[in-house]
Amino acid sequence: MDVENHEPTGILQQQWNRRQVIWGGVGVTAAALISLFAKPDIVSLARNLVGSPVSSGKINLYQFDYYYIPNYMTWRVGDKLEVTLQNQSHTHWHEWTIGRKLNMDYFQGFGYMDADAWAIDFWDGVDVTLSDPYKIDNFVPNKAHVTYVGPKGPYQITTGGDFSPTLQPGGSLKLTFTVPNKPGLWHFGCFVQEFIHYRDGMQGLINILPA
Amino acid sequence: MEQRIAQAEPRNHPQPKVLRMAPVLRGLIWATIGFVVFDLFTVAVDPYRGNPLVTEPSAVIGWVGGLLGWLLGVGGYEEMILPLFGSPSTWVEPKDWRRYFGLSTNHKVIGIQYLFSSSSIFLIAGLDAMAMRYELMQPSMHFFTYTGQYLTAVGIHGSLMMFGVGTVAMISGLGNYFVPLMIGAKRTVFSRLSGIGHWLLPAGALTLIASPLLGYWDTGWRGYEPLASQDPGGMVYYYLGIFAMTFSTILSAVNLSATIIFHRAKGMTWARLPLFVWGILTVSLLNLIWQPEIEMTFVMALLDKLIPFHFWDALGSPETYLSMFWLFGHPEVYIIVLPAFAMWNEIIPVMAQKNLFARDWAIIGLIFVMMLSGLVWAHHMFTNMRNSEMFPFAFFTEMISIPTGFSFMAAIGTLWKARLRLTTPSLLVLMSLFNFVVGGLTGVYLADPPVNLQVHDTFFVIAHFHYTIIGGMIFTWIASMYYWLPKFSGRMYNETWGKLLAIWIFIGFNGTFGQMFLLGLDGMNRWVPAYPPYLKPMNYEVSLFAFFLGAGFIAHAIHIIWAWRNGPKAPENPWHSRTLEWLTTSPPPENNFDGEVEVVRGFYRYDHDEPSAYLVKDASESQ
Numbered sequence: 001m002d003v004e005n006h007e008p009t010g011i012l013q014q015q016w017n018r019r020q021v022i023w024g025g026v027g028v029t030a031a032a033l034i035s036l037f038a039k040p041d042i043v044s045l046a047r048n049l050v051g052s053p054v055s056s057g058k059i060n061l062y063q064f065d066y067y068y069i070p071n072y073m074t075w076r077v078g079d080k081l082e083v084t085l086q087n088q089s090h091t092h093w094h095e096w097t098i099g100r101k102l103n104m105d106y107f108q109g110f111g112y113m114d115a116d117a118w119a120i121d122f123w124d125g126v127d128v129t130l131s132d133p134y135k136i137d138n139f140v141p142n143k144a145h146v147t148y149v150g151p152k153g154p155y156q157i158t159t160g161g162d163f164s165p166t167l168q169p170g171g172s173l174k175l176t177f178t179v180p181n182k183p184g185l186w187h188f189g190c191f192v193q194e195f196i197h198y199r200d201g202m203q204g205l206i207n208i209l210p211a
Numbered sequence: 212m213e214q215r216i217a218q219a220e221p222r223n224h225p226q227p228k229v230l231r232m233a234p235v236l237r238g239l240i241w242a243t244i245g246f247v248v249f250d251l252f253t254v255a256v257d258p259y260r261g262n263p264l265v266t267e268p269s270a271v272i273g274w275v276g277g278l279l280g281w282l283l284g285v286g287g288y289e290e291m292i293l294p295l296f297g298s299p300s301t302w303v304e305p306k307d308w309r310r311y312f313g314l315s316t317n318h319k320v321i322g323i324q325y326l327f328s329s330s331s332i333f334l335i336a337g338l339d340a341m342a343m344r345y346e347l348m349q350p351s352m353h354f355f356t357y358t359g360q361y362l363t364a365v366g367i368h369g370s371l372m373m374f375g376v377g378t379v380a381m382i383s384g385l386g387n388y389f390v391p392l393m394i395g396a397k398r399t400v401f402s403r404l405s406g407i408g409h410w411l412l413p414a415g416a417l418t419l420i421a422s423p424l425l426g427y428w429d430t431g432w433r434g435y436e437p438l439a440s441q442d443p444g445g446m447v448y449y450y451l452g453i454f455a456m457t458f459s460t461i462l463s464a465v466n467l468s469a470t471i472i473f474h475r476a477k478g479m480t481w482a483r484l485p486l487f488v489w490g491i492l493t494v495s496l497l498n499l500i501w502q503p504e505i506e507m508t509f510v511m512a513l514l515d516k517l518i519p520f521h522f523w524d525a526l527g528s529p530e531t532y533l534s535m536f537w538l539f540g541h542p543e544v545y546i547i548v549l550p551a552f553a554m555w556n557e558i559i560p561v562m563a564q565k566n567l568f569a570r571d572w573a574i575i576g577l578i579f580v581m582m583l584s585g586l587v588w589a590h591h592m593f594t595n596m597r598n599s600e601m602f603p604f605a606f607f608t609e610m611i612s613i614p615t616g617f618s619f620m621a622a623i624g625t626l627w628k629a630r631l632r633l634t635t636p637s638l639l640v641l642m643s644l645f646n647f648v649v650g651g652l653t654g655v656y657l658a659d660p661p662v663n664l665q666v667h668d669t670f671f672v673i674a675h676f677h678y679t680i681i682g683g684m685i686f687t688w689i690a691s692m693y694y695w696l697p698k699f700s701g702r703m704y705n706e707t708w709g710k711l712l713a714i715w716i717f718i719g720f721n722g723t724f725g726q727m728f729l730l731g732l733d734g735m736n737r738w739v740p741a742y743p744p745y746l747k748p749m750n751y752e753v754s755l756f757a758f759f760l761g762a763g764f765i766a767h768a769i770h771i772i773w774a775w776r777n778g779p780k781a782p783e784n785p786w787h788s789r790t791l792e793w794l795t796t797s798p799p800p801e802n803n804f805d806g807e808v809e810v811v812r813g814f815y816r817y818d819h820d821e822p823s824a825y826l827v828k829d830a831s832e833s834q
């Protein structure tokens with residue numbers, strides 16, 4: 001049979017109208033635009049409706065290029081947490097800072113650029129234990145009260161900036177602490193490479209509930 | 212004795228089926244289902260760290276499911292899968308407007324589908340460009356929040372324009388519609404393949420547009436390594452989106468070249484083949500060579516990112532990627548402009564009613580541009596190579612201006628002492644010739660290493676290639692739309708509005724890109740959303756001209772759509788052209804010609820009144 005010239009033997013009557021195409025097209029376009037430009041709003045709306053489970057005990061926090069999984073956590077004041085930070089990138093160094101209010105910085109001739117550090121460091125005065133270090137690039141304790149368990153060799157303890165462990169590709173570190181009495185919303189992010197990682201979306205949110 | 216012959220029952224479906232949903236909407240729903248199923252399956256068998264629902268690997272596998280769902284939903288299930296397994300196709304193409312919203316095997320419907328998709332992509336990528344120009348009105352970032360957003364906008368703009376407009380509008384759009392008509396064929400060779408090929412184009416474009424959902428990517432339309440391998444997940448949708456769009460182009464190239472080779476009318480020798488058809492043939496051969504090359508490069512880059520293989524990072528060879536990309540990337544420019552070269556020499560003799568000057572050389576020019584285009588790629592990499600390597604590539608790049616000149620000289624020779632009818636198509640072709648000269652001359656400068664090393668990756672380069680591509684191809688595309696509008700619709704546009712709008716975009720275009728040469732020489736770099744403040748005044752002005760140009764393109768689209776539906780009735784052959792598409796009614800009937808076409812002489816001689824071809828309704832009338 002000449003497949004190109006055959007007459008279709010079956011019948012598939014197409015019964016749809018112009019209105020369906022127009023409304024369908026408008027609906028799909030609207031959905032696409034919303035998903036493209038209003039992703040954070042949809043997520044926070046869903047979170048407000050459904051809520052978010054309170055994390056307790058052990059938490060795995062993964063670092064990728066350029067995002068965290070999870071990028072939203074709910075903690076409760078007084079809970080004892082063990083966060084295992086793992087850098088899953090094959091190529092990039094990544095850090096973990098938590099704080100409020102981004103420092104704005106006048107950036108050469110190009111005007112203001114956001115995010116060079118936090119104005120308020122979450123870890124200020126917090127007791128935290130670091131353990132199981134693997135491929136740690138450097139660590140800034142800032143004003144946290146830090147206890148080190150295990151080999152101290154992998155750490156290059158430095159000063160300047162917020163509390164921030166920086167992990168090499170494939171690195172990991174365990175942070176054990178009791179959630180301090182600092183309820184409310186806290187932001188976290190990675191400021192590596194002149195803060196480009198943060199600007200490229202490597203950010204997250206922690207909602208700390210009162211005890 | 213009565214003889215009974217065993218006969219199979221006709222395999223009609225006992226119950227008539229009814230499709231209550233437009234195929235495009237069904238395709239979207241099936242694509243969503245396909246994505247979710249494939250994605251969840253991937254997550255189930257290979258959970259990733261932290262168990263997110265969408266990861267880079269699952270987004271890729273999910274995309275395959277989504278694409279399958281889309282292609283099956285728009286009609287592929289009934290028209291391709293059922294016959295594949297021996298069942299009769301249940302697909303009946305509607306005869307009314309509904310045929311544009313699902314799979315079709317009619318080359319004219321497919322051509323219009325391509326033109327619509329390509330124009331929509333042009334609009335989206337154009338709006339994207341407007342966002343970029345708005346950002347560049349100020350030296351600091353004020354519209355985009357992150358640099359990654361700006362660079363993703365640049366990448367989506369470039370990729371959509373290159374793979375969804377430049378290689379599509381004139382080739383798959385006008386080519387599908389007019390090549391069979393111009394060679395006297397009733398249909399194309401692989402009409403079903405061509406029908407499904409179109410639907411890969413919107414799928415690819417939507418993939419690219421959706422890429423920011425997976426993360427901003429920084430590489431622009433070039434996907435440079437090793438940056439790409441370190442980029443966020445949006446990069447994988449760059450590879451996949453372009454894969455779908457280039458696959459659509461490959462299917463068009465297979466179908467159109469086979470149609471030109473095998474379906475020519477009686478008497479349609481190679482020596483008589485119309486210029487536009489030569490353009491489509493040469494460009495289809497280019498597509499068959501280079502599109503698979505870039506697809507494989509991108510597949511390797513995708514695997515490099517997902518697995519990773521280290522093809523092009525510090526352990527591999529990033530420069531190999533540059534070579535593989537430009538090995539395709541420069542022929543891509545000629546893929547875009549060859550049909551425009553051909554179209555100049557299609558429109559000018561008709562509008563001048565004068566013999567085409569040096570027709571054979573015009574065709575030789577097309578063929579040699581095609582052959583040389585693969586030998587110039589490394590001029591994009593002058594900053595990466597030794598001085599001794601620059602010379603051959605500078606030489607070949609400047610050489611290619613010679614066959615390009617053949618097309619030009621044929622056009623200018625035809626114009627010489629011609630009494631040209633200054634219609635909208637001829638005006639736009641003249642503008643296109645002017646713009647392309649500017650693009651070509653600045654291309655000679657860029658082929659010279661001392662200049663190239665100075666202006667590399669500045670706005671000078673941006674101005675040069677926009678002169679070549681918008682100035683060469685887009686102006687000619689619009690000219691072709693006006694030229695063939697009476698054939699598409701049987702209606703004529705408004706000549707005053709056509710000319711006015713042509714002048715509008717000419718001023719907008721030169722105001723925008725002419726100044727970019729100066730911006731580049733003044734030190735304005737590409738790929739930056741923020742720049743030194745001394746460049747602000749000229750950037751501000753360029754942006755205003757760019758908005759003016761964008762509005763002009765939209766005005767052309769509105770005018771053409773208006774004329775298509777409501778324009779005054781056009782005569783059967785308003786331009787007194789001799790090519791075969793004017794031998795039939797406007798718009799053409801289902802089978803193109805009401806009889807067999809027989810060509811008796813070439814189409815570009817106006818020094819006699821003898822017809823070029825006859826329509827033979829009865830075999831005994833054959834010449």
